[in-house]
Amino acid sequence: MPRKTEGERRRSDPYYKAAKKQGYRSRSAYKIKQMAKNNKILQGVDVVLELCSAPGGWTQVLRELDNTLRIVAIDLDAMQSVQGVHFIQGSILDDDVIKKAEDLTGGAFDLVLSDCSPKVSGQWELDVVRQLELAERTFKIGQRVLGPNGKALAKVFQGKGFQDFIKNIKEMFNTVKLIKPPASRKSSAEIYLLATGPRKEQAIEENKDI
Numbered sequence: 001m002p003r004k005t006e007g008e009r010r011r012s013d014p015y016y017k018a019a020k021k022q023g024y025r026s027r028s029a030y031k032i033k034q035m036a037k038n039n040k041i042l043q044g045v046d047v048v049l050e051l052c053s054a055p056g057g058w059t060q061v062l063r064e065l066d067n068t069l070r071i072v073a074i075d076l077d078a079m080q081s082v083q084g085v086h087f088i089q090g091s092i093l094d095d096d097v098i099k100k101a102e103d104l105t106g107g108a109f110d111l112v113l114s115d116c117s118p119k120v121s122g123q124w125e126l127d128v129v130r131q132l133e134l135a136e137r138t139f140k141i142g143q144r145v146l147g148p149n150g151k152a153l154a155k156v157f158q159g160k161g162f163q164d165f166i167k168n169i170k171e172m173f174n175t176v177k178l179i180k181p182p183a184s185r186k187s188s189a190e191i192y193l194l195a196t197g198p199r200k201e202q203a204i205e206e207n208k209d210i
């Protein structure tokens with residue numbers, strides 16, 4: 001049987017169809033919805049830093065689930081506004097961009113989220129390296145801006161370097177959990193890593209440059 005084209009695959013995908021119908025900007029919206037429900041991501045959270053937020057499906061869900069959340073969102077691409085969300089256009093790898101986000105809340109967040117994917121190069125191994133760099137940056141930012149019970153959740157591609165990456169995050173946070181939400185395609189190498197309780201001593205040493 002011939003393989004489905006990307007367009008055919010999308011059109012037969014229930015989450016893609018549901019997102020269109022319910023007005024979500026991405027099918028990915030269902031991943032955060034499921035993780036919020038099953039993993040209680042938003043419990044005890046007032047202030048969120050959302051990295052790599054465009055086109056804004058996750059942001060829409062955050063706002064829908066809690067109308068009182070303070071949300072700062074960042075992406076390289078422009079993003080259509082979501083009510084009450086402060087959006088910064090820029091790279092999460094740029095220290096000035098992160099400082100701008102910190103200035104908006106006095107530097108304190110309860111949750112750092114990141115659904116980052118690099119612009120695809122077509123070379124899988126290179127894409128994995130770049131994606132791990134964005135995920136690592138997420139946890140380093142988390143170590144810096146989160147309080148003692150703070151949480152960081154990031155998408156990670158399971159490719160070369162994945163096991164070492166997990167080991168590294170386990171040294172940076174008290175607890176680490178891997179989550180594959182039902183809306184994440186079984187065939188996709190992505191998985192989400194939820195880390196809780198940053199270890200601050202190390203953060204000071206490692207994040208001197210951000």
Ligand SMILES: C[S@@+](CC[C@H](N)C(=O)[O-])C[C@H]1O[C@@H](n2cnc3c(N)ncnc32)[C@H](O)[C@@H]1O
Nearest residue numbers: 026052054055056057058075076091092115117
């Ligand atoms: C899969 S999309 C995020 C989808 C989003 N969670 C949603 O539900 O709409 C990945 C995003 O990562 C962003 N991105 C990639 N590298 C980035 C960087 N260095 N800084 C900021 N955003 C970046 C891309 O621009 C893209 O919008």
